Amino acid sequence: MIDHLIERIKSTNAPIVVGLDPTLKLIPQYIQKAAFSEYGETLEGAADAVWRYNKGLIDAICDLVPAVKPQVAMYEQFGLPGLAVFHKTIEYAKQKGLVVIGDVKRGDIGSTSEAYAVAHLGKVRIGSKEYSAFDEDFATVNPYLGSDGVKPFLKVCQEEKKGIFILVKTSNPSSGEFQDRLVDGRPLYEIVGEKVAQWGVECMGAEYSNVGAVVGATYPEQGRVLRKIMPKAFILVPGYGAQGGKGADLVHFFQEDGLGAIVNSSRGIIAAYQQEKYARYGEEGYADAARAAVVDMREDIAQALASRP
Amino acid sequence: MIDHLIERIKSTNAPIVVGLDPTLKLIPQYIQKAAFSEYGETLEGAADAVWRYNKGLIDAICDLVPAVKPQVAMYEQFGLPGLAVFHKTIEYAKQKGLVVIGDVKRGDIGSTSEAYAVAHLGKVRIGSKEYSAFDEDFATVNPYLGSDGVKPFLKVCQEEKKGIFILVKTSNPSSGEFQDRLVDGRPLYEIVGEKVAQWGVECMGAEYSNVGAVVGATYPEQGRVLRKIMPKAFILVPGYGAQGGKGADLVHFFQEDGLGAIVNSSRGIIAAYQQEKYARYGEEGYADAARAAVVDMREDIAQALASRP
Numbered sequence: 001m002i003d004h005l006i007e008r009i010k011s012t013n014a015p016i017v018v019g020l021d022p023t024l025k026l027i028p029q030y031i032q033k034a035a036f037s038e039y040g041e042t043l044e045g046a047a048d049a050v051w052r053y054n055k056g057l058i059d060a061i062c063d064l065v066p067a068v069k070p071q072v073a074m075y076e077q078f079g080l081p082g083l084a085v086f087h088k089t090i091e092y093a094k095q096k097g098l099v100v101i102g103d104v105k106r107g108d109i110g111s112t113s114e115a116y117a118v119a120h121l122g123k124v125r126i127g128s129k130e131y132s133a134f135d136e137d138f139a140t141v142n143p144y145l146g147s148d149g150v151k152p153f154l155k156v157c158q159e160e161k162k163g164i165f166i167l168v169k170t171s172n173p174s175s176g177e178f179q180d181r182l183v184d185g186r187p188l189y190e191i192v193g194e195k196v197a198q199w200g201v202e203c204m205g206a207e208y209s210n211v212g213a214v215v216g217a218t219y220p221e222q223g224r225v226l227r228k229i230m231p232k233a234f235i236l237v238p239g240y241g242a243q244g245g246k247g248a249d250l251v252h253f254f255q256e257d258g259l260g261a262i263v264n265s266s267r268g269i270i271a272a273y274q275q276e277k278y279a280r281y282g283e284e285g286y287a288d289a290a291r292a293a294v295v296d297m298r299e300d301i302a303q304a305l306a307s308r309p
Numbered sequence: 310m311i312d313h314l315i316e317r318i319k320s321t322n323a324p325i326v327v328g329l330d331p332t333l334k335l336i337p338q339y340i341q342k343a344a345f346s347e348y349g350e351t352l353e354g355a356a357d358a359v360w361r362y363n364k365g366l367i368d369a370i371c372d373l374v375p376a377v378k379p380q381v382a383m384y385e386q387f388g389l390p391g392l393a394v395f396h397k398t399i400e401y402a403k404q405k406g407l408v409v410i411g412d413v414k415r416g417d418i419g420s421t422s423e424a425y426a427v428a429h430l431g432k433v434r435i436g437s438k439e440y441s442a443f444d445e446d447f448a449t450v451n452p453y454l455g456s457d458g459v460k461p462f463l464k465v466c467q468e469e470k471k472g473i474f475i476l477v478k479t480s481n482p483s484s485g486e487f488q489d490r491l492v493d494g495r496p497l498y499e500i501v502g503e504k505v506a507q508w509g510v511e512c513m514g515a516e517y518s519n520v521g522a523v524v525g526a527t528y529p530e531q532g533r534v535l536r537k538i539m540p541k542a543f544i545l546v547p548g549y550g551a552q553g554g555k556g557a558d559l560v561h562f563f564q565e566d567g568l569g570a571i572v573n574s575s576r577g578i579i580a581a582y583q584q585e586k587y588a589r590y591g592e593e594g595y596a597d598a599a600r601a602a603v604v605d606m607r608e609d610i611a612q613a614l615a616s617r618p
Contacts, residue, residue, distance in 0.1 A: 021420075021421070023420065023424070024434075024435065032436075036436060041435045041436035041437060041438045042435065042438070042440070043433075043435070043440050043442070045435060045436075046433070046435045071417075071421055071424075073415070073417055073421045073422070073424035073425045073428065074421070074424050076424065076425065076428040076429075076442065076443075077424040077425075077427045077428040077433045077442055078433060078435075078442060079396070079428070079440070079442035079443065080389060080392060080393055080396065080442075082442070083389060083392055084389055087388070087389065105415070105416060105417055105451075106382070106414070107414060107451060108380075108382055108414055109479065109480070109481040109484075110481065111330075111332065112330070112380055112382045112383070113382070115332070115380075115382035115383050115385065115386040116382045116385065116386075118386045119382065119385040119386040119388070120385075124352075124355070124386045124387060125333075126333065126350045126351065126352070126354060126355045126387075127341075127345060127350035127354075128350060129350045129351070131351070131352050131388070133352070133385065133386055133387060133388035133389075133391070134385075134388065142414075142416060142451050142453055143453070143487065144451055144452070144453040144476060144479075144487060144488070145476070145479050145481060145483070145484060146481065146483035146484055146485070146486035146487055146488070147483040147486060148481040148482060148483040148484070149481070149483075167453060167454070170418065170453075170454050171418070172418040172419065172454060172455065172457040172458070173457060174454070174455035174456040174457040174458075175418075175454060175455055175457070176455070177455035177456060177504065178452065178453060178455055178497065178500065178501060179453070179455070181492040181493075181497060181500060182492060182493070183490040183491060183492060183497075184490075184491070188487065188490060188492075188497065191487065191490060192487060195486065
């Protein structure tokens, strides 16, 4: 799957993933009104608003970017109707040729991690039949429980030719509370990064592993170190845009060949119409505003990569 | 919510939570056959088998134990029908007077953690209305992302009078890979335990905090230390039974007053009928076997607590 993602990055010339993290605050009023008039102010109504919003976004950006990353929490909050739209969004994005990274940050042990891996990347056996529950292409995984939590994901990645991104150094201000603590004089995230590199050996694609890492754009220096510790790991970089990361912060996450990283932006793209810069599109032009924001982000990253020393 | 849980532990005299972690391997054949004959070998059929199985278990044990802990991964693998049964199981267990700990191990940052907290413990606002998505009483939370990930849960706990259990030292063999790494000469799980104690101050019940911790029965010595570091945290103890933890290992997790911990057993109870010890109940007596296993577990813990030095 990492080979397919890289191919898509090359063909779009955009190492960008759009985070589909819909909250009602981000969804244009006219969409909410249409959904509520059909289903009322209910979980079904909210889920329908999310679906209309996502469909417009996917249609507007699917030729520009290689991938989308729906954040499952935003769907889980709307219960079963929300999770039905999570599933529908995954299916629709794949139909449109997008790679889908399920931002689920799951992690448990043994048979439980296996069930998560099956739910998001694999197939569950029921009697003589097999079914996929959510069927993302990649999933994000939390490493706190160690190898017992990660190995069931590796197994499913091998069987299904899928991939994972493991949290190493997250983009949030307090990520250092545990991740930066020094272990034998080195921060914990480096130790986790080393394990990511080891786990990745079992799931290699052509150049990169199907086991990638999450490292926040807000920590460029840490990104530089981790890039070296995990030379075969693709890095999923959150924190660009709304969280404060800029193009120039990103260069350390890439290899010399311009590959090795894919940068996420969520609100900065999907709610671009709420920013002054894209206000001219208006609420009804939210999808065109998202498209314009992707074009600007692509340019920002290309310039940063072109001007690196 | 912690006060209510403690009250239920006192009235049942059983510091026990039964893990409702259904896989098809554990569910009696006659239940699977009945479900598949109605819905086919489909996700709906598997979910219906899980529901029949859970209902039988809940009916059999609801007067003996204070709480159940459904593991969401086991439901997620069956997609939307599975998650519908997760929800139905939570509702049914609460109707039967049980406290429900959602074993979801969620954790993210900012608005995303807020969405998880809302999904599992809180209410989501849709226009002028509010809805609960899954509405567990407690949820388990992964701490790797630090305070940014935990605080949205604290806020919802305060508003909704609910609780969380934060992973500190998990029961699995490889939990030490990161959790045991020495930070300033002390294992990381102690640092996490200190933060749990700090976070807990904001969510106190009468004697204990609504912020508890997960510490595996398989690590009794670590449990002893953590018991002191987090004097107000209730400890949720997995790893008893099938994972190898014994009654005598548990005593360090409890306080002098016999409170302070609640011990989970999943397979050891819900699939007791598959053990030689309870084979006499047969497949059709799986619920009675579970009941017998709870009685034995209660006795094992009571004896261990009575005979501690």
